[in-house]
Amino acid sequence: MAELTLTSEASLVVIAEPNVWRLELRAAHSPGATVEPPGDPTADVGAGASRWLVEQLIDGQETLLPLGFQLHRFGPAATSPPPGERPITSDQTNRSVVIGEQLVVKWLHRVDDVENPVLRTLRQLAEVGFDAVPTSFGALTWQAPSARELPCALVTGFLPDAVDGWQWCVEALESGQRPRFAAELGLLSAKLHVALGTPSALLPLPMLAVGAAQIRTWHSQARQRLDDLAEQISALDDAPAGRFGAQPRQVPSASLAGYREQMESVIDRLLDVRGRTPVQLIHGDLHVGQVLSWPGGLSVIDFDGSPVREVTATERQPAARDVAQLLLSIDQVGRIVDRRSGFTRTAEMNAWSTVARAEFLAAYRTELARVERPDVLDPRLLAPFLVDQIARDLLYAIHFLPRWGYATIDALETILNDLPVPPPPPEQIPT
Numbered sequence: 001m002a003e004l005t006l007t008s009e010a011s012l013v014v015i016a017e018p019n020v021w022r023l024e025l026r027a028a029h030s031p032g033a034t035v036e037p038p039g040d041p042t043a044d045v046g047a048g049a050s051r052w053l054v055e056q057l058i059d060g061q062e063t064l065l066p067l068g069f070q071l072h073r074f075g076p077a078a079t080s081p082p083p084g085e086r087p088i089t090s091d092q093t094n095r096s097v098v099i100g101e102q103l104v105v106k107w108l109h110r111v112d113d114v115e116n117p118v119l120r121t122l123r124q125l126a127e128v129g130f131d132a133v134p135t136s137f138g139a140l141t142w143q144a145p146s147a148r149e150l151p152c153a154l155v156t157g158f159l160p161d162a163v164d165g166w167q168w169c170v171e172a173l174e175s176g177q178r179p180r181f182a183a184e185l186g187l188l189s190a191k192l193h194v195a196l197g198t199p200s201a202l203l204p205l206p207m208l209a210v211g212a213a214q215i216r217t218w219h220s221q222a223r224q225r226l227d228d229l230a231e232q233i234s235a236l237d238d239a240p241a242g243r244f245g246a247q248p249r250q251v252p253s254a255s256l257a258g259y260r261e262q263m264e265s266v267i268d269r270l271l272d273v274r275g276r277t278p279v280q281l282i283h284g285d286l287h288v289g290q291v292l293s294w295p296g297g298l299s300v301i302d303f304d305g306s307p308v309r310e311v312t313a314t315e316r317q318p319a320a321r322d323v324a325q326l327l328l329s330i331d332q333v334g335r336i337v338d339r340r341s342g343f344t345r346t347a348e349m350n351a352w353s354t355v356a357r358a359e360f361l362a363a364y365r366t367e368l369a370r371v372e373r374p375d376v377l378d379p380r381l382l383a384p385f386l387v388d389q390i391a392r393d394l395l396y397a398i399h400f401l402p403r404w405g406y407a408t409i410d411a412l413e414t415i416l417n418d419l420p421v422p423p424p425p426p427e428q429i430p431t
């Protein structure tokens, strides 16, 4: 355990748990009094701690703090925001505080003791001038006994009137306004991946290539995940659909049993991938909820990693991971709309999902072609990764949010009927 005193009222405590470090903001001198949950009377501690971090960034350069903590400044210099701190109260895994309506301080709750690429990713985006993210100003890190530097808190610009994709995409689909939103997401993700895959002073060689051994590892992890899911899926059978307790359309264990063999054979397509495939920095948890719509356009947030990220995940991964996750989440937007209609729009949503996913991919590929970076996406990985993403999402639902399971179960049929097809290898293209 390490405890960093931030102010006379607040300290940050790092606590060892099996394979993971838990981070807690605590009221000083009252052991055990943590500031969770948001809205707690001790929320002042989160406000004070966040203001402290912002002031440190404004004052100092890279500052070494006691006990292995360190402050990193990057991006433009921050100026002191006006008074006022308030917690963000929407659904969230971590704790975020808005300072003077200008900055957001995000305190992570847990960090795995693995190479965490978030700082490198945010720095790279700043370095190449990618502006569809909130401006990053800096971070607080802690060096674990493993010598890895782990993120504890991140400071970014606050986007006023921002709405996350689980809201704006659902509204776009229900209202029929913004009918091309899937294409907007495709263009945005392509730009993000190209930015992360562009050589810079920070990252002279942003693209690496991996071969058969790594591809076989992805394959066995995906098969293992599907096996784990099959063992655990009945945990979702009694779950409601959504937060208002609706009755779901399908029984998760029965649906999965019906599709399992097909899912296995799609995962097995990874074994047909010949040669090498590119890996790079990616987002790593890219679903529509990570895309904010605000008066300045679209902005991607939450680069600090997925709550179900593999401990063995490498820093560089295929862009196809992010693309697969976004494709599934676009379908899930349709599932939410269907659920909100009392499941009366299922056929319409199936048809919509097929078109929307095709539009997403077309926009993504068109942008890669325009900037002459088709190397960013290996389309051979898409179908197996999409099936793997289905398993990841269902495991997430089992462990964290059972009422979300329906949105993936209902996606199965359409997604499996209509998997992305990679273009034929060059020698088969008719001349």
Ligand code: ADP
Pocket: 088, 090, 091, 092, 093, 094, 095, 096, 104, 106, 134, 156, 157, 158, 159, 160, 162, 163, 164, 289, 290, 292, 301, 302
């Ligand atoms: P978590 O990892 O806890 O899910 P996120 O980084 O995804 O946290 O942020 C949670 C919510 O906070 C977002 O859905 C969004 O509504 C809001 N939010 C996050 N960052 C910003 C920002 N820079 N500007 C405005 N709102 C933000």
Ligand code: MG
Pocket: 289, 290, 302
């Ligand atoms: Mg998030």
